[in-house]
Amino acid sequence: MNHQPERLYLYPVWIRIWHMTNAILCLTLIITGLSIQFATPGTVIKFKTAVSVHNIAGILLSLSYAAFFIGNLLTTNGAYYVIPVKGFLDRLLKQFRYYTVGLFKKEDAPFPVSEENKFNPLQQSTYVVLMYAMVPFVILSGWGLLYPEITVKSFVGYSGLDLTDLFHIIAGFTISIIMCVHIYFCTIGKSPWSNFKSMLNGYHESH
Amino acid sequence: MVYKTNIRPAWVVLVLLMIFTLAFTLVKTSDNNAPEQKVQTEKIIPTKIDLSKFKNAEQNEKCLKCHGQTKYSYENAESKQTVTKRMYAELVLNRDVFYVSNHKGFKCTDCHSEDYETFPHAGNLRMETKANCIDCHGGDEKYAKFKFEQIESEFQASVHSEKHSKDFTCWMCHNAHTYKINARTNENLKQTITYDNLICLHCHGDVNNYQLLTDKEKPNLLQKHEWLPNQASHFTNVRCIECHAKNEDTLVVAHHIMSKKNAVRKCEACHSKNSILYASLYKQQVKENIQKEGIFKGLLMADATTIGPDKSNTLNIISILIFALTMLAIAIHAAFRIKKSS
Missing domain, CATH: 1.20.5 (Single alpha-helices involved in coiled-coils or other helix-helix interfaces)
Known part of the structure; x- marks a missing residue:
């Protein structure tokens, strides 16, 4: 563990293509989503355009998610998303301490990137919640809004469509926040740009 | 590797997805099993209404013994035989509907000529002029809050009045025998929507009624509104007048129906914070609901389906x-x- 290779081929082509597609689609969905949410006559993006683009991007995101999902079932990449339960909280706190204290003291990362551990515990748990809870939820609720006739009409006295809409927006907002933090954390690498480069060339550069 | 001893989240999601689908299907089926609203059936005889409660009912029965049913009988003066004939549908008055309508207290001859009391009815009675809303309700303090004068002037400015002049009267949309105040009193938004849309569909959805006033071919509403995304949702969640009438804040229901070129076509007119629906369809309900339940619950409870998400x-x-x-x-x-x- 002490010796880390300088460059580690960690991101195979399919992951990079998926990641890039996912990033572009999510950004498109956030921008058009906000534009629909705060629609007023005469906004920058026309409402109709925003809705069409949002719908198309949403459908493409479903496909891209399916690719990620199946890819993770079939390849070893899925293993990175398995959280070992034992000592989980300790590891989480350790990583949290590193980001809030250790990093500034120039300490070594407690869970350096390796072939076995692509993600640190904090990353791992965020990604699991994001990719296996938030994204499926936002996709399902999105389809429910795209085809209102398939949505349950009422749920415990509330309009089913309104609830779907509300949860879709909350989930979308949460994903947007996670995305902001994700992009910022990517600047914590060998250099502020090295992690972004990794997602293009596939090689991870160690600290 | 670690994953061999642990379960991959993907499998968990698959299982959860299956449970979700199952739960969804169950909720959906129970949704379908929910008792449907009873459709008013044409039960002409016998009526369930206790007629003794209405002071003019007995006198009205003179008319309704024929006009209250789909057939009528009379004795042929020459052959002395009893003849049974069908009553034309538009001349049939359903007691069950009349006696819950706003005009239930009236006797037939309050509005129609007393000469109708003789049978066979004299031919010139067909020429009888019928009173419009404003003829009775205009200038009446008791009805001031309904603003009949404003309704009349909005109607005069509407495309219906402009295009069809005197042929088009209040009765084209509001049946004097069945009219029941609705938007102002009904808490069920869906019922108000259906009620109001059926008024438009009476002509715009029925070529026979449509061509009573024009020789033009009746436009196909589904085709004309093809551009509307989720057409069925729009048709069942908003009223025609939301887009086709000019809304004034002072009236509960707009009567200034505009020509199609002036109809609202911009999505964000409704799907935005300043949605026009708050000034029309949701005006009454939302106001009451928000007062009762607070903004969040009030809006959700109001059936105000997904207009501007920014609410x-x-x-x-x-x-x-x-x-x-x-x-x-x-x-x-x-x-x-x-x-x-x-």
Whole structure:
């Protein structure tokens, strides 16, 4: 563990293509989503355009998610998303301490990137919640809004469509926040740009 | 590798998805099993209404013994035989509907000529002029809150009045025998929508009624509204007049129906914070609901389906706050990093 290779081929082509597609689609969905949410006559993006683009991007995101999902079932990449339960909280706190204290003291990362551990515990748990809870939820609720006739009409006295809409927006907002933090954390690498480069060339550069 | 002893989240999601689909199907089926609203069936005889409660009912029965049913009988004066004939549908008055309508207290001859009391009816009675809403309700203090004068002037300015002049009267949309106040009193928004849309569909959805007033071919409404996304949802969740009538805040229901070129076609006219629906369809209900339940529950309970998602200010404030705090945390973290590295 002490010796880390300088460059580690960690991101195979399919992951990079998926990641890039996912990033572009999510950004498109956030921008058009906000534009629909705060629609007023005469906004920058026309409402109709925003809705069409949002719908198309949403459908493409479903496909891209399916690719990620199946890819993770079939390849070893899925293993990175398995959280070992034992000592989980300790590891989480350790990583949290590193980001809030250790990093500034120039300490070594407690869970350096390796072939076995692509993600640190904090990353791992965020990604699991994001990719296996938030994204499926936002996709399902999105389809429910795209085809209102398939949505349950009422749920415990509330309009089913309104609830779907509300949860879709909350989930979308949460994903947007996670995305902001994700992009910022990517600047914590060998250099502020090295992690972004990794997602293009596939090689991870160690600290 | 670790995953061999652990379950991959993907499998968990698959199982959850299956449970979700199952639960969804169950809720959906119970949704379908929900008792449907009873459709008013044409039960002409016998009526369930206790006629003794209505002071003019007995006198009205003179008319309704024929006009209250789909057939009538009379004795042929020459052959002395009893003849049974069908009553034309538009001349049939359903007691069950009349005696719950706004005009239930009237006797037939309050509005129709007393000469109708003789049978066979004299031919010239066909020429009888019928009173319009304003003829009775105009200038009456008791009805001031309904603003019949404004309704009349909005109607005069409407495309119906302009294009069809005197042929088009209040009775084209509101049946004097069945009219029942609705938008103002009905708490069920869906019922109001159906009620009001059926008024338009009476002609615009029925070529026979449509061509009573024009020789033009009746436009196909489904085709004309093809551009509307989720057409069925729009048709069942808003009224025609939302887009086709000019709305004045002072009237509960707009009567200034505009020509199609002036109809609202911009999605964001409804799907935005300043949705026109708040000034029309939701005006009455939302106001009451918000007062009763508060903004969040009030809007959800109002059946005000997904118009502008931006309807809860509290949620907006919370999300802006969360976003601002996230950005602040990032900025502080970044500032420390820059400081330490330099």
